[in-house]
Amino acid sequence: MFRNSISRYTIVAIGLHWAIAALILFMIWLGWNMEDNETRYQLHKSVGITILILTVARIIWRVMNPPPALPSRMRPLEKRASHFVHIGLYALMVLMPLLGWAIVSTTDFRVPTVLYGTVSWPELPFLSGLRGNKPVHQVLEFLHSKGAWVIIALLVLHVGGALKHEFSPDEGVLKRMFPFFFGKTQPPRQPARGFLVAFGGAALLFAAIAGAPLIGQALSPSPSMRQLPPSNALPAPVTDAPIAANWDVDYARSEIRFSGVHDGKEFSGTFSGWTANVAFYPDNLVDSHVEVTIPTGSGKTGKKLYNDSLRAPEWFDISNYPVATATLSDFAATASGYTATATLQLKKSRAKVPLDFTLVIKDDVATLTGEAVFSRKSLNLGQISDPEASWVSDNVTVTVTGQATRKPVP
Template sequence: MTSSARYSAVAIALHWAIALGIIGMIALGWNMEGNESLYQLHKSIGITILILTIARIIWRVMNPPPPLPEEMKPLEKTASHLVHWAFYGLMLAMPLTGWLLVSTSYDFDIPTVLYGLVSWPDIPGVGFLANETGHAIVEFVHSKLAWVAIALLVLHVAGAVKHEFSAEEGVLKRMLPGLFGKTTRPSPPPHGFLVAFGAAIAVFALIAFVPKFFSGGSGTANETPLSSESGASNWTVDHGQSGIYFSGTHDGNEYEGEFGDWSADIQFDPDNLEDASAVVTVRTASANASKKLYTDSLRSAEWFNVSDFATATATLSNFEKTGDDAYEADLTLAIKESSVTVPFTFELDIDGDEARMKGEATVQRTPLNLGQQSDPTADWVGEDVLIDVEVLASRKS
């Protein structure tokens, strides 16, 4: 009986991290239907496997694995090598085809946010596949790779167990963490840690962060802030003490958000409501929601479509006084190429040259063509969206 040299600690860690990731991916793939959280986790683990595989391939090149026992038959050695390299190909192909599948979605365009923290872009230049036929082909290939993974897992485990109890005992132990039995020898000193993981991190950063520099990050870079009033306004808004907020429901849970960049031209005199008006211009890319996934979704084409429609406008007209410090006006909200008019109720407290206003309105998504591609029947995102406005303003001289 001979002993087998042991893999390095880094190789062992990468092996089991990727193995658990692949098993988790298969399990999620069969159980994530109708569950957006599991869907996002599935995508997050897939990209993690892709990045770890890059590190593992570089590590393997710089730190060759221990040789197989001499007692193994040539055919068994060849089969072992083929299974290993097939796994490496699979560890690249599965996440890449999954990424391609997401990038070619044409009827359910949900952004990818890794672990709810990092935005992950679609693959550029694959628009020709973003149709029913192209997407179906990619989906077929990706789903069948899961069965390939299961087959390779069975072969890999069977081979390891078989050789563990044969003449070359120790083959399995050399990849088990924390086991340094008598049948294993120490591995040679490893090298290339910074190269392997540095390259993997560089690939991740190149994909996740570099495109933001070319797109202006949040979509507001190098653009003049909207927080200024025109000469027609007789009030100056204190944006530090004011805000435009929105809220609603998603999958039965409440969400909320705020627009960070907006301007308001307000012409208002409580003694002359016939001439009162207000026009609010909002930078759509400045919307920030309670989850990064929601924020990224709002910027997509089927929601605010910030690349083609940088701003939205809200116009207040037909003011009426309904009680002590209580008013109502018509709010006309224009987003993209759609508009609706709804009641806007507010309370206004004017103290000398300072005014404080709190108001609200409820709008529906469908008339504004928001989210109608992936959720037209409001199965996930509630139809009603509540808009809350708080304004602190001072009267101009």
């Protein structure tokens, strides 16, 4: 009779307890098995933020719904030990994700965080000045690594204490968090309250952090209005002379696609919103010239992680360089079609490569298919986190397809 008089936790507290416990155990395993595996690395970050947000909800819920009292027959020393273990676990459930977040914010390996492949997660803004600071980064990694062992030790004490009281003459405690399996319990002494406060507050915190970059982008000038870097920071223009275009591009039937290999898997994406001035004369290739303007922020792939990476400073740096330009010149006929020199001006870099293409002109409609291969290194793309092309292939293939209609002769 005495052993059945103990009150259990609320259903919400029980659910949060076991959900966070399972995630922590999974995180410990994941932390030891994610080296050189980007998918697991992203999952590790996703689960860490999940633990942080759930812990916020759990703390609010605990404040509004105090836990049941410990068994009266527990010795004062045991109660103090239980209290300190709980404080340690709660502290580490907050500190460990924050340390991981800080590690990501200070590393040279600039891979964006995309939670579960869906939600972009920003870096800690107050650590932006410490990006690449190795001493700080190493201290954070040390604390994060050793913190995992502290959590393991506290979990052992937590579980060991619960089992000790369950299988001894003392009044058991497992039934408080595992009702119906270790005996009957009484309902919580007070009705549960604060569900909207706890989970609404945690959800608002998550939304505020995840939405902060979007709000910043909305408040910043649009790319068309953004002030470009000083002229001395940019390469000289490829051409000063305006192009007298004699073809109208059908953008609905045209595409600029890029492709490469990441972590052994092929990827591809496209640009949108680009424009082209085309002056092409099959009978006068010397005077032919094409200029293409490409919004760098329009690059899209089938994976959000890649999209976020492309927008970052190490890659397209769309905040400072919203536009890239490509020109085609030095046209010549070949046995299979044509070739031209493609000059791509991106950020402060310029690269020239051959573009081989076929062109079929029927009546006044031209259909083009062409391909060029650029080196990331020559364009200074991803040269901080992956200079040796260990993750992303150095060669990036650009494929151009489309149609254009010849303009009427004035």
